Amino acid sequence: MRFLTFITITILSCATAVAQELFSPNKALKLSFSLSAEGTPVYSLFYKGKEVVKPSRLGIELFSSNEVKFGAEITKKEGVNTSLYHNFEVVNTQNTTVDETWQPVWGESQNIRNHYNELLVSLKQKDTHREMNLRFRLFDDGLGFRYEFPEQKQMPYFVIKEERTEFAMTGDHQAWWIPGDYDTQEYDYQQSRLSEIRAINQKRRQANLAQTGFSDTGVQTALMLKTDDGLYINLHEAALVNYGAMHLNLNDKTFVFQSWITPDANGAKGYMQTPAQTPWRTVIVSDDARDILASDITLNLNEPCALADTSWIHPMKYVGVWWEMITGMKEWSYTYDVPSVHIGKTDYTTLKPHGKHGATTENVKKYIDFAAENGFDGVLVEGWNIGWEDWFGHSKDLVFDFQTPYPDFDIEAIHQYAKSKGIKMIMHHETSSSIRNYERFMDKAYQLMNQYEYPAVKSGYVGNIIPRGENHYSQWVNNHYLYAIKKAADYRIMVNAHEAVRPTGLCRTYPNLIGNESARGGEYQAFGGSKPNHVCVLPFTRLIGGPMDYTPGVFEMDISKNNPNNHSHCNATLANQLALYVTMSSPLQMASDLPENYRRFPDAFQFIKEVALDWSESHYLEAEPGAYITVARKAKGTRNWFIGNTASKDFTSKIHFSFLEPKTTYVATIYADAKDANYKTNPQAYTIQKILVTNKSKLTLHSVAGGGYAISLFPLTDKAQAKGLKKR
């Protein structure tokens, strides 16, 4: 339901070249808009009087086109104007105020307030009479704006050569960034000055052939910045629909970013049909880093839920036949017997299994048992379907059929067993980025899921895109990801897409998109490890667009304990891993480690069993990008709270429980780093302490580097519970 509490529209019907000003509802933010002498749109942004974005140009550069008529020769058209970036005049401006509250199907808050002042500037290009509008929405915590192209005879179609949106920074800010790339987001974050990006990118590129950056100063969004006078700025986009993903390219002399859209095989960046619009470009800004995390701008700029019925969408906590493969103990594949697999021809029943296959009926049943014993919702199984012997690196078109199980995976028996235990199975569709192949099998694959009552699918897009030459984040491929989500909704299936384009709040519109990876996930802890700052950056970057299936919960940091051949180390303490369930909120949360590792630490595992997945309130208590995050969240439909803290370096957390219900005593169970905990040498040193707290309580806790803490808070219902517990 949607409460529209207040709307004001003021139409200024006079054309004017005078600068327009727009203030946020609380007046903290000010947007200024004008046309340059050349008729180029220019905007700038101020926060509490400080310049955040210096005057920055807006516009689109088009491809020229030839006049093409069916049944005739093609002739070159004279004078095709490729500029949608100058020679404009303002024909109209319109001001609107919206203040409404809406309820997401799942998320960090039960109610989301959408409160902004809007300025719509209607532009007309003087020579071509082409119309382009700029819509600015100024919230208390930032700006969203987009280009809109009304339906018009003079421009029914156009092709984008480049979007020329500038974000002119005021100086050489600190940045938390990953390099621009059309095909992967799975980078470790860098923290550096803007002026240092070029050198770091050049050095890294020499080391890894896979990284195909388009520019030495190209970076991905969401990009987190901090100015020397303490402003936090986040640049991203919202509602990426029918468009290529936006990268930013830095002029490291002027500190001006310009949009750099992911191209297709021809280098074209968007095929547009009017009416059309770009995604929203967002600038979240505050002098308090917590506001960046709390911002709902990205969701608010997306369209309301498009699904009539969402009753089938449920958050899920799950385990999976997965960490065994990620760590190298087991394999996705079944046999070494064939040089390559021919889907539809290779007869697996005649092949000798290599004995390392993870997705066996027997092994899956163990996970089902474990999930049922511990109150989980689901079990993911990877490697269940034929084709894994040669799925990667061969640009193989017919790589999987998404419906034929390996001989040792009895899909019917597993279905019955899971059902008898109250466990839902999570399907896995690795596409190997063979897009057409996946679409060809999609209906049958989803039908198979319906048949065996799998409510959710984890899809994967590892490797180079087929059709070759296309890029993971181009308009055409982005359209595929959304096609898969919409078609899944037709089958009442939830989607958790890995290696797809990073999210931009589309889960508001399609809440069956319950997760994405689209960043360097937990698996890298078994691929050489991630830096301790990683999980303190992700909430400021990747998570701005939506939840991440990060797969936390590693209890055994020494991966060689699982697989002697894997010498990777998970750079985190056990308490840090618990905290991630709260700091990296997601309606889909995995406990990624092996059941036997959880069984070694049943007291700590208790937190994973209890932690909620869906929230009615979230309070960001402490935050600094790359350094620390502390957040308290109230479990939806309950009176219980959960708190998480992660820290990249030694950190003393001081929290006040003022967010709790008044006059209520809570039993707080605190899972914290032990004094001698060390993410490298002593990661499993944790303490568990129970205390009583109220909304007057304060608490100081210490997190080590790569550490953190987690707290569960349950209202005291029986005084006997309080026995022996200290009050704070």
Next chain:
Amino acid sequence: MRFLTFITITILSCATAVAQELFSPNKALKLSFSLSAEGTPVYSLFYKGKEVVKPSRLGIELFSSNEVKFGAEITKKEGVNTSLYHNFEVVNTQNTTVDETWQPVWGESQNIRNHYNELLVSLKQKDTHREMNLRFRLFDDGLGFRYEFPEQKQMPYFVIKEERTEFAMTGDHQAWWIPGDYDTQEYDYQQSRLSEIRAINQKRRQANLAQTGFSDTGVQTALMLKTDDGLYINLHEAALVNYGAMHLNLNDKTFVFQSWITPDANGAKGYMQTPAQTPWRTVIVSDDARDILASDITLNLNEPCALADTSWIHPMKYVGVWWEMITGMKEWSYTYDVPSVHIGKTDYTTLKPHGKHGATTENVKKYIDFAAENGFDGVLVEGWNIGWEDWFGHSKDLVFDFQTPYPDFDIEAIHQYAKSKGIKMIMHHETSSSIRNYERFMDKAYQLMNQYEYPAVKSGYVGNIIPRGENHYSQWVNNHYLYAIKKAADYRIMVNAHEAVRPTGLCRTYPNLIGNESARGGEYQAFGGSKPNHVCVLPFTRLIGGPMDYTPGVFEMDISKNNPNNHSHCNATLANQLALYVTMSSPLQMASDLPENYRRFPDAFQFIKEVALDWSESHYLEAEPGAYITVARKAKGTRNWFIGNTASKDFTSKIHFSFLEPKTTYVATIYADAKDANYKTNPQAYTIQKILVTNKSKLTLHSVAGGGYAISLFPLTDKAQAKGLKKR
């Protein structure tokens, strides 16, 4: 059914570098194979002792590749050997003889003899131990050979940079050719010396921006050649499956052609997984041009029918709501009311029709009536479905949904009306080359056809391919065409694909592929006209691969009589148009002109009504590429014969009816050019004459330039029929 009458296998198990020789069953053809000093395979071909193909190298050039492993960094692999063209040794050779006869579902003969001697040369590359085989099949009328790549651990996958198959010609032959192009085959044929190709191509390219030739000496296959000493040579390919279409690039100093495969967006020419093979490369050769037309090599080199049940495949003679649009009298579209169409959003019922829409219920019913009155099988309707307002030239992804009729096309009423008249409707699916979009809707589109009992679909691939950067004849897009054919077979639907890759005999394996355009079709007679030689070249080039939906039967050559704004002229006499039904045999034949034009010439139209579509025998009586063709065919399941002759210049045809049954008198109805006929100034001047003939009869007939004649022959069953008829 397949009769395997004789097979001999001789295995030479010794490795040898000595040249191998292979003779055709009748010894007229000799193939020589050897390895060069560098270990490069070399073949040459002789016909009756004359060199046809000089020593020509064979091999494949590969792309280098990096070692890629999932979950690891990519490292450059040292020493990746990109040669599959040298350093080979012969490890085995094997000789086989096959002599079998098989029956096609439809075609030019009821029984096809497949008689060849085969040489299989097994090669191993000395340094890499990679295996590659060459399989040569020598028929009495030509050579087929292909590369085969056995399944092998040392080469499970490879990527083709170029196939290096040479066809070294012995001199500066005459050639009938069209320029190499990755996206269109709809060219007028050129006749020139090989040495003249470059200049002609350069000149043409300047005149037309749409033609994107890759080389000034690139030509398409099937390529027809004639040597100065009277040998006819045809170069083409058979069984183009999972590979890019082959062009030929000429070295016009040495007259050596080299294969030039259609690339993808990355320039790669084939992604191969062993076991694999290339299509067959064919060299049809004779000193009698009629043998080129009669050759069954292309079909014989394809796999037997893959469909278990073919009872639903039937030849069809049809009319259509089509020529009205081609000539510009009517339009495919419905309205001018919108700048562009949004499929699924645009509400046509609210739009003003422009009144020129061809596919109205009323108009379709007229064609159904006409078809029923004249014994036709079907009616094609183009422009029945929404989206035609802006389907072309905009690189529009969601361009059609293949299922929503325009408001004035009542699909249910038309279905019922057609059914009541015994007429089958032919569906039309223009894809605008938006491949993914078509595949997304394909099941629903075919289901709609089943629902309304459409037995056949004409599909179109006009415009640039989406995904952008792909080419019409690349491996990936060729795979789509075959996907569409196979899926159609699942729905018992016959396919007639226009603008798809030119055929290579795949109709043997998938006989529901009842037609292709894939060349400059009859429609160009309304787009400025085609040259009179065109239909005398096509049987030697385009038709080598399979039947063409040429859409003959134009009776009104002055297109301005249909549409005063169209000043095109059909460069043919009316008798020539009749002859095409026999000279350009196809199981799918259209009578393309307007019913009112047929009604003006009922006596001539009688031939179109009577002519058969499927044959038990074909006898090529006279032939010269680009000049004239005379063929007699016996209608399958009957005792009736039909003869056609077309001539590009004045031609005196002398035929002997020796192919007729002995001791039988036939009533021959001869539709010939009148003496004063002229394809430009007097095209409708024809004579119709009835005579009696037997297998002893001879006949001399005169065809004017752009003219021809057609003859129907029915056994005399009632002596009364013979009254007044002369005997020959």
